[in-house]
Amino acid sequence: xxxxxxxxxxxxxxxxxxxxxxxxxxxxxxxxxxxxxxxxxxxxxxxxxxxxxxxxxxxxxxxxxxxxxxxxxxxxxxxxxxxxxxxxxxxxxxxxxxxxxxxxxxxxxxxxxxxxxxxxxxxxxxxxxxxxxxxxxxxxxxxxxxxxxxxxxxxxxxxxxxxxxxxxxxxxxxxxxxxxxxxxxxxxxxxxxxxxxxxxxxxxxxxxxxxxxxx
Numbered sequence: 001x002x003x004x005x006x007x008x009x010x011x012x013x014x015x016x017x018x019x020x021x022x023x024x025x026x027x028x029x030x031x032x033x034x035x036x037x038x039x040x041x042x043x044x045x046x047x048x049x050x051x052x053x054x055x056x057x058x059x060x061x062x063x064x065x066x067x068x069x070x071x072x073x074x075x076x077x078x079x080x081x082x083x084x085x086x087x088x089x090x091x092x093x094x095x096x097x098x099x100x101x102x103x104x105x106x107x108x109x110x111x112x113x114x115x116x117x118x119x120x121x122x123x124x125x126x127x128x129x130x131x132x133x134x135x136x137x138x139x140x141x142x143x144x145x146x147x148x149x150x151x152x153x154x155x156x157x158x159x160x161x162x163x164x165x166x167x168x169x170x171x172x173x174x175x176x177x178x179x180x181x182x183x184x185x186x187x188x189x190x191x192x193x194x195x196x197x198x199x200x201x202x203x204x205x206x207x208x209x210x211x212x213x214x215x
Contacts, residue, residue, distance in 0.1 A: 002193045002209040005029055009052040012059055012156075017134035021154055024061050028052040033086075033179045037195045043067070043188045047086070047179045053213055055166045057132070057156040060177075062086045064105070064151050068185045070144035071106040071137075076128040080104040082183035086153060090175035091205045092163055098174075098205050099162065105151050106141065107133035111161075117203035123161065132156040144184055169215075174208035 006029055012020050028050035036044055045066025052059045070083045081087070083104035091098035100120075102110040109131055112120035136152040159166050164173075177192040180202070189200040193209035 004031055004051065004209060004211045005214050006051045006053050006058075006211060008054070008213070008215040009059075010054050012052060013054045013056050017132050017154060017156065020059065020134070020156070021061055021152070024050045024052055024059065024154075028059070028061065031177075031192060033177050033190050033192050035191045035194045037191060037197070038189060038200055041188050041200065043186045044190055045179060045188065047190065049086075049177055049192075051211075053159070053169075057158050058162060058164075059154070059156050060088055061154045062152065064153075064179065065148070066186070067148060068144055068146055068181065069105060069149040069151070070142070070181065070184050071104045071108070072141050072143060073104055073108045074106065074139075074141040076109045077122050078108065078110060080108050080110045081180055083108075084151075084181045084184065085179070087178040087180065087202065088157075088175065089178070089202060089205075089208065090162060090173050090211070091208060092173055093170060098203075098208075100203070101131075101155070101157060103133065103153055103155060105135065105153060106137050106139050107135045107153060107155075109133070114203065117201065127158075127161050130158050130161060146185065169213050172210050172212045174205060175211045176202070176208050178202050
């Protein structure tokens, strides 16, 4: 099981999202989404991510370089996993339910609270609106483009939405980070922490890694 130590950077809350990345570049924790779990889907784009937390949010900055680019969904609560997509799943220690936060390359989000892959309670419109996003791409939907592309996506997920309280943070949560693009020329299902299942499935808390909040 992999572990991630996420630094506390309260200064991020005072910055515009366009400036947050500069601070995270030097002070956040970097890791990689680089585990191929299913031989039927061997394609692996280059994916790095930075993480940090503040008094209000959990920050993730994704860096992606790979073949093909697609973003047909521009409304939240839609099937962004079919596009060029990065994801973060989390679970509080001791909970049975977990949460999924999925973002396509232009920042459209699909997120929910779940007891299982097939059952969910989507975020409210207010919760969706509270998740800040900043993409290196224009925030306009487009059909799949062929070729090699690089893009970045920075998201700030409120701790409150994650069921966490900055005044009483747990030592750790469980979670995983993913890269996928189900309905593209190069479908792939890559993870940070390995998944030992026979077919692609990111909805598997038993294979989440440990994410520690440092201060």
